[in-house]
Amino acid sequence: MTPFETLTARAMPLDRVNVDTDQIIPKQFLKRIERSGYGEFLFFDWRTEPGFVLNDPRYVGAQILVAGKNFGCGSSREHAAWALSDYGFRVVIAPTFADIFFSNAGKNGIVLARLTEDEVQLLLRRAAEIPNYTLTVSLAEQTVTDALGFSAQFAIDPFRKYCLMEGLDDIGLTLRHAQALDAFETMHDHAQWLRAR
Numbered sequence: 341m342t343p344f345e346t347l348t349a350r351a352m353p354l355d356r357v358n359v360d361t362d363q364i365i366p367k368q369f370l371k372r373i374e375r376s377g378y379g380e381f382l383f384f385d386w387r388t389e390p391g392f393v394l395n396d397p398r399y400v401g402a403q404i405l406v407a408g409k410n411f412g413c414g415s416s417r418e419h420a421a422w423a424l425s426d427y428g429f430r431v432v433i434a435p436t437f438a439d440i441f442f443s444n445a446g447k448n449g450i451v452l453a454r455l456t457e458d459e460v461q462l463l464l465r466r467a468a469e470i471p472n473y474t475l476t477v478s479l480a481e482q483t484v485t486d487a488l489g490f491s492a493q494f495a496i497d498p499f500r501k502y503c504l505m506e507g508l509d510d511i512g513l514t515l516r517h518a519q520a521l522d523a524f525e526t527m528h529d530h531a532q533w534l535r536a537r
Contacts, residue, residue, distance in 0.1 A: 341449040343507035347430050348476040349403035353467035354393055359407055360414030361441060365423040375448075378419060379426035404431045404475050406463045412441025421448040431477045433484060435460050446500045449507070451477060453484055453494040462490065479505055 369381045386392050393399060405424070411434040412420060421444040424432065431451045445452050455463070466486065467473045476485045479501060485491045502508075 341507045344430065344449065344451055344479050344504045346476065346478045346480065347403060347451075348474055349430070350399065350401055351404040351406050351433075351463065351467040351473055351475045352393060352399040352402035353464045354405055354407040355464050355468070357408035358410045358413055361412060361417050361420040361438075362414050364412070364420040365417065369423075370417060370419050375422045376426055378423035379428065382423045382427045398471065401428070403428055404433065404477065405429050406460060406467055407432060407434045408460070408464075409435040409457065411437050412445070413438040416440040416444070418444045418448070421445045421450055425450055431475075433460060433463060433475075433477075446504065449504065451479055451496075451504060453477060455484065455492050455494060459484075459490075459492045466490075 363383060363386060365378055365381055366384050369378065369384070372378070383392070383394050387394055411432060420441060424445070425448050429450065431453060432445065433453045433455055435457045436454065437445075437452050442452055463475070463484075463486075466488070474486065477483070478485075479496070482494050482496055482501075483491060484494065
């Protein structure tokens with residue numbers, strides 16, 4: 341997982357509420373076992389709609405997604421976080437997130453910033469109306485800012501913040517204790533050998 345400190349990037353507006361995981365990555369693409377290759381199927385069904393934001397060349401390379409409330413609702417598929425990450429999104433900003441998606445996204449290196457409804461509506465408007473609109477998200481300071489004077493704070497669990505800033509997923513956290521785990525296994529194997537004698 342890539343460590344996250346501060347990101348300044350183009351913001352893409354997805355002015356929809358209750359975006360569920362089946363829309364983020366439809367079920368027909370869940371047969372893969374790797375975490376990669378899902379980005380091309382992100383919002384697959386909505387991409388057929390004329391004018392859908394993901395098809396707009398103005399937002400090519402956007403790494404920050406601004407969306408409506410209850411983002412990531414529906415089934416608990418981790419593939420939704422994989423698809424967003426694989427497409428290139430490092431941050432999703434919304435008023436609220438579904439709990440399981442919130443957990444999955446954090447474990448896959450995506451910063452989720454909960455801002456107020458009014459703050460999100462302002463960012464959605466600016467991202468839709470201002471060419472190359474960028475935001476800066478600082479995980480250390482837990483802020484979202486822009487060049488026009490916007491500034492907002494977001495809360496994050498200290499342990500999740502630590503993992504994101506260090507680039508640690510569950511496997512990475514476990515591997516930090518590799519030496520202690522190896523010592524335990526060696527001691528356990530030796531104890532079993534002694535009992536067997």
